[in-house]
Amino acid sequence: MDTLKQNNLRLIGSGGEITENEVPKIIYKNLGVQLKMNRHIDAAYLKDHITNTKRLYHPMWVAKLLVIADRKPFPPRKKPNMVFVDAVSGYRGLFPSVPPMKEAEAGSGEIVPVQLTKQQVEETYIIDIQQKQINRSYVLKKPRYELKDLFLTYLPLWKVSVDSSYLTKEFVINANTGESEEYMSKLWKSGEWRL
Numbered sequence: 001m002d003t004l005k006q007n008n009l010r011l012i013g014s015g016g017e018i019t020e021n022e023v024p025k026i027i028y029k030n031l032g033v034q035l036k037m038n039r040h041i042d043a044a045y046l047k048d049h050i051t052n053t054k055r056l057y058h059p060m061w062v063a064k065l066l067v068i069a070d071r072k073p074f075p076p077r078k079k080p081n082m083v084f085v086d087a088v089s090g091y092r093g094l095f096p097s098v099p100p101m102k103e104a105e106a107g108s109g110e111i112v113p114v115q116l117t118k119q120q121v122e123e124t125y126i127i128d129i130q131q132k133q134i135n136r137s138y139v140l141k142k143p144r145y146e147l148k149d150l151f152l153t154y155l156p157l158w159k160v161s162v163d164s165s166y167l168t169k170e171f172v173i174n175a176n177t178g179e180s181e182e183y184m185s186k187l188w189k190s191g192e193w194r195l
Contacts, residue, residue, distance in 0.1 A: 009057060009111075010153045013176035014100035020053055022178075023158055027171050030180040041166055049164035055109030055175070057154040059087035061121045062101075066146040067134060080148075081134065085125045087114045087152065089187035090194040092129050101153060114152065122150055124195045157181060 018026060024047035028036075035041055065081045082095040116125070126147065135142050156175035162168065172185040187193055 008103055008105060010101055010151065011057075011104050012060065012062075012099050012101055012153050012155045014102065017156055017175045018158065018173070018178055020055075020158070023053060023160055023173065024050065026158075026173055026178040027160060027162065029178065030171070030173070031167075035167060038166055045164070046162055046167075049162050049167070050160055051163045052159075052161040054159040056157040056159050056172075057109055057111045058157050059112055059114045060153050060155050061085040061087050061116065061118070061125075061150060062095075062153050063121070063126055063150045064148040065126070065130075065134075066148055067143045068146065069138065069143040070141065083126060083129045085116065085121050085129075086184065086187070086193070087116050087121075088112060089184070089191070090116060090125060091184060091187050092125055092193065094129070094133055109156075111154070118150060118152075122147065126150075128195060 025043045027046050028041070028043045031041070061084065063083045063085075065083060067079045067081055069077045069079070071077060082098055083092065084095060085092040130145055134145075158171075158173040158175055160171045160173065162171065172181040173179070174181050
């Protein structure tokens with residue numbers, strides 16, 4: 001991982017990011033029911049047993065697609081879509097809505113290196129999304145596509161290690177929403193979504 005050298009990054013999120021002080025409460029919220037029932041574990045306990053807290057900027061390719069469905073004799077129906085491809089694992093899909101993005105000065109942290117090139121994403125991964133996800137909603141004639149834009153963004157994350165007698169685990173938390181990114185972090189090592 002590269003230590004953050006460039007200050008301006010295109011970040012996914014609107015800016016209301018979770019601070020390092022809020023991380024123990026967020027981790028507690030994401031614990032399973034069984035761990036929450038342990039009366040020894042609470043946000044203060046987690047704060048005392050955090051061994052490492054790291055700010056990460058995880059790369060994601062984002063593409064703006066125009067889906068063109070021909071409906072002769074009527075004019076074609078054009079529908080914009082935004083897709084994402086994790087630049088490390090190849091995990092991909094459609095955004096349910098347009099996510100807020102901003103050019104921002106990133107604070108201290110590490111940039112996760114990109115493992116998928118722009119050309120790989122354009123030639124393989126976006127075509128896979130079109131065929132396996134978008135085309136499913138078109139029963140008869142499949143639509144045409146125009147790739148309007150493809151750019152690299154970064155998802156701010158917190159990577160936190162907790163080591164105690166009750167809990168030893170590494171957590172990856174989305175710094176925008178506070179949700180656990182455990183599934184995505186497992187994919188970084190597995191390679192099951194790579195084409």
